[in-house]
Amino acid sequence: MIVYLMRRIGQSLVAIMVMATLVFLGVYAIGNPVDVLINPEATQSEIAATIARLGLDKPLWQQFLIFVKSALQGDLGNSFVYGRPAVDIILERFPATMELALVALTLSVVIGVPLGVYAGLKPESIGGRSVMAGSILGFSLPNFWQGMLLILIFAVLLGWLPAGGRGETVQVLGMRVSFLTWDGLQHLLLPALNLALFKMSLVIRLARANTREVVTQDYVKFARAKGLSTRRVVLVHVLKNIMIPVVTILGLELGSMVAFAIVTETVFAWPGMGKLLIDSIKLLDRPLIVAYLMLTVLIIVTINLVVDVLYSFLDPRIRLSEVKG
Amino acid sequence: MRKVSTAMAAALVSATMLTPATAQDGELTIGLKSEATSMDPQFHNLSTNTQVLQNVFQALVEQDATQSPMPQLAESWEAIDDTTWRFKLREGVTFHDGGAFTARDVIYSVCRIPMVENSPSSFSIYTQQISDMRAEDPHTLIIETDGANPLLPVESATWAILSAEAMGAEEELTYGPDGSCEGMGEVPQSGAFNDPAIAVGTGPYVLDSFTRGSEMVITRYADYWGDAPDWERVVMRPISSTGPRVAALLAGDVDMIEQPPIQDIPRIEEAGFKIVDSQSNRVIYLAMDQDGEAPGLGGTDGKNPLTDAKVRQAISLAINREAIVERIMGGYATPAAELLPPPMFGTSGRAVDPYDPERAKELLAEAGYPDGFQITLGTPNDRYVNDEQVAQAVAQMLARIGIQTTVDASTASQFFSRRNKQEFPIYMAGWGAASGEMSSPLKSLVATHNPDAGLGVTNAGRYSNEELDSLLGEAMKTIDDEKRSELLQKAEGVALDEWGILPLHYEQTVWALAPGLDYTPRVDQYTLAYAVTKADGEGDAE
Numbered sequence: 001m002i003v004y005l006m007r008r009i010g011q012s013l014v015a016i017m018v019m020a021t022l023v024f025l026g027v028y029a030i031g032n033p034v035d036v037l038i039n040p041e042a043t044q045s046e047i048a049a050t051i052a053r054l055g056l057d058k059p060l061w062q063q064f065l066i067f068v069k070s071a072l073q074g075d076l077g078n079s080f081v082y083g084r085p086a087v088d089i090i091l092e093r094f095p096a097t098m099e100l101a102l103v104a105l106t107l108s109v110v111i112g113v114p115l116g117v118y119a120g121l122k123p124e125s126i127g128g129r130s131v132m133a134g135s136i137l138g139f140s141l142p143n144f145w146q147g148m149l150l151i152l153i154f155a156v157l158l159g160w161l162p163a164g165g166r167g168e169t170v171q172v173l174g175m176r177v178s179f180l181t182w183d184g185l186q187h188l189l190l191p192a193l194n195l196a197l198f199k200m201s202l203v204i205r206l207a208r209a210n211t212r213e214v215v216t217q218d219y220v221k222f223a224r225a226k227g228l229s230t231r232r233v234v235l236v237h238v239l240k241n242i243m244i245p246v247v248t249i250l251g252l253e254l255g256s257m258v259a260f261a262i263v264t265e266t267v268f269a270w271p272g273m274g275k276l277l278i279d280s281i282k283l284l285d286r287p288l289i290v291a292y293l294m295l296t297v298l299i300i301v302t303i304n305l306v307v308d309v310l311y312s313f314l315d316p317r318i319r320l321s322e323v324k325g
Numbered sequence: 326m327r328k329v330s331t332a333m334a335a336a337l338v339s340a341t342m343l344t345p346a347t348a349q350d351g352e353l354t355i356g357l358k359s360e361a362t363s364m365d366p367q368f369h370n371l372s373t374n375t376q377v378l379q380n381v382f383q384a385l386v387e388q389d390a391t392q393s394p395m396p397q398l399a400e401s402w403e404a405i406d407d408t409t410w411r412f413k414l415r416e417g418v419t420f421h422d423g424g425a426f427t428a429r430d431v432i433y434s435v436c437r438i439p440m441v442e443n444s445p446s447s448f449s450i451y452t453q454q455i456s457d458m459r460a461e462d463p464h465t466l467i468i469e470t471d472g473a474n475p476l477l478p479v480e481s482a483t484w485a486i487l488s489a490e491a492m493g494a495e496e497e498l499t500y501g502p503d504g505s506c507e508g509m510g511e512v513p514q515s516g517a518f519n520d521p522a523i524a525v526g527t528g529p530y531v532l533d534s535f536t537r538g539s540e541m542v543i544t545r546y547a548d549y550w551g552d553a554p555d556w557e558r559v560v561m562r563p564i565s566s567t568g569p570r571v572a573a574l575l576a577g578d579v580d581m582i583e584q585p586p587i588q589d590i591p592r593i594e595e596a597g598f599k600i601v602d603s604q605s606n607r608v609i610y611l612a613m614d615q616d617g618e619a620p621g622l623g624g625t626d627g628k629n630p631l632t633d634a635k636v637r638q639a640i641s642l643a644i645n646r647e648a649i650v651e652r653i654m655g656g657y658a659t660p661a662a663e664l665l666p667p668p669m670f671g672t673s674g675r676a677v678d679p680y681d682p683e684r685a686k687e688l689l690a691e692a693g694y695p696d697g698f699q700i701t702l703g704t705p706n707d708r709y710v711n712d713e714q715v716a717q718a719v720a721q722m723l724a725r726i727g728i729q730t731t732v733d734a735s736t737a738s739q740f741f742s743r744r745n746k747q748e749f750p751i752y753m754a755g756w757g758a759a760s761g762e763m764s765s766p767l768k769s770l771v772a773t774h775n776p777d778a779g780l781g782v783t784n785a786g787r788y789s790n791e792e793l794d795s796l797l798g799e800a801m802k803t804i805d806d807e808k809r810s811e812l813l814q815k816a817e818g819v820a821l822d823e824w825g826i827l828p829l830h831y832e833q834t835v836w837a838l839a840p841g842l843d844y845t846p847r848v849d850q851y852t853l854a855y856a857v858t859k860a861d862g863e864g865d866a867e
Contacts, residue, residue: 030738030739031738031739031741031742032741032742032745033738035738035741035742035745036737036738036741037445037446038445038446039370039371039446039450042446042447042450042779042782043450043776043777043778043779043782044776044777044779044782045777046447046449046450047776050445050446050447053443078443080445081362081369081445082362082363083363083368083442083443083444083445083515084443084516089537092537093537093538096538096539148568148569148572151569151572151576152572155572155573155575155576155578156572156575156576159576159577162576162578163569163572163573163575163576163578164564164569164572164573164578165539165540165562165564165573165578166539176536266565266566266569267566267568267569268569269562269563269564269565269566269569269573271536271537271538271539272538275538275565276538278565279359279360279565282707282736282737282738283738284738
């Protein structure tokens, strides 16, 4: 087990290192930040001073070495635009994104699982077919367009919900959250729904496929034969068994939701990390872009690692084959 | 539960009224297209920061809606000689913490500008010429400059005045150039400005809270020296994408937005909102590589046709500026003949080049290119209003006289880097004159490239004319406004007479407001919350 764990951690570290190199080089390739940052009326000496202060006068390999060195000490540099540590600025925005992702996740489970199970139990019914058709829609609608449409319908035409922003927030454990106030909740609903629709479709399809597989299993037939009510069969025997794959997938998807809520946050002016990333790209704030991507990599690699390790606990086959290999 | 149901009922009620919601009594919410990078008014020389922080921090001089310098914290000013200025300061002005405003605060504020750490773009370009500052009495300030600087009063509009007391200055405060002042004490850096005790200005509003990415809230300052603004509380929200910004206005989330996309304006008006617009100080222009060899050219046997004034004139005559303004800019622009819209300072009011493709073809033939040539036109695609479409239209118009033009559009950050590396033989860009006078575009766009002197910094076409340089140099030393204006007009004439740069149009800046609000549109494109007023009655605003 320890050998397996060590190997997985090693692999994760390699992945992070490769990503760090790619991210740094990629960001380096897109334009010169000084051309965007500095006032066009500035003189050459001021431009030169700014370049030197940002460390952009050094050759690429030196800049990279400095980046790696400070990154190893947990410092991803100062933002060019804000003049403060990039990680701090991102972490300020983290609670907003996390809240959005968690609410979206809850929505996709609470709505997706029942619909999926229903479609799985009655695959040929009109209801079941419409659920499946709906899920295709959820998969294929572009997130940006879908968000604008939600705003148009619910905010502009009906006027039920606000078009964007975060609304009233309250402090909980030093973090500002929206879901505890009525105003905040209203602001949260549309962006969360927009983010959830895709995942919801995923959950529906997963739940349906698994339900169809599970209902043919002997233990379900046996439960039926025993004379248990349909309700009990579905709620206990079917639901329990389909939840394992659903939970696994959602665990992984949570990472991507946190990291890539960008489109939703932009459309709904939600003050999370994704919106920060877009703004930073426009301003070529290199340290902030790099720090954001590195944090994202870290989140996803960590989640994958945890899931893999958990799996090896659940399924000894993985553990054994790895050790042999 | 009852609370929830009443709120639901309220939501339903508001849903039934389809007319746009007017601003709540005493509170104004504005949707801005970008957000300030700091609450420190001296941190970042960027219009986004300036326009919101001017509600809180003021300067000696302010620029009115047409960018003429007007007294703000200074009641009057005069040039004693070419290098010495005397400012009479306003009496009875108090900072938000109650402290009185004196010359010491001005000296402190100017001293701090070069001492701001990590500034992405420092305001020190407007203070580096100051060699000495001293107070004759608490409300009279003498400023000496290193060489004559007629722009000093205008530039003083960029010095945000902070309270020396609140910032922790020592009793003895003496000026020294480039951050060598003495008695500054521990200078608070930008991060400290989130503390209301530090962020005190003399403006009509007090900074209440700033939540990055979300909103900035300011409240009315009761003891403000000037006219009290109409709003008790103002909330400014950054909504960077245009679609959501318009939606926020239509949904009644905000009472006012800046720069709605031109194509959405009819819809906004239909929904009962008000549109105000004004010519901006931004000119959109074409610059051409006149530096000998140029990249991205074809069919010219390695020569650069753009060094020939006839070819440049042909290009200008080939462009139908009226059509661009009407069809692509939706009428929200004006065809341009100069680098700054008249009647701003230093403009001559010359006529716009006519649309004459026949004459253009003749000129091309005279220059030795009867069959035209191939060229690449560089443009940003997210910086100016409908920039890429304008460039496409220009390309088609040039194709009609035989110049086969390929448009190379890229995002602003990419475009400016490539432009500065002179990758385009011809490019489209814009220039807004921060000082509101002709010297600004002349210095940056057409003066001979000499970055060490801060001249021709954005002159990537490398246009150069000695006569222009000497006229401009002369103007920059002339304190007398009338004489300076004349010199600037002559200098501009030199560049335009040989088509050294081709102005296309002046952008118009648009704001959309809820009915019941009024805003005097500004040429500098600033959205100033304190200048938004309640309309005096129905229907009298045009």
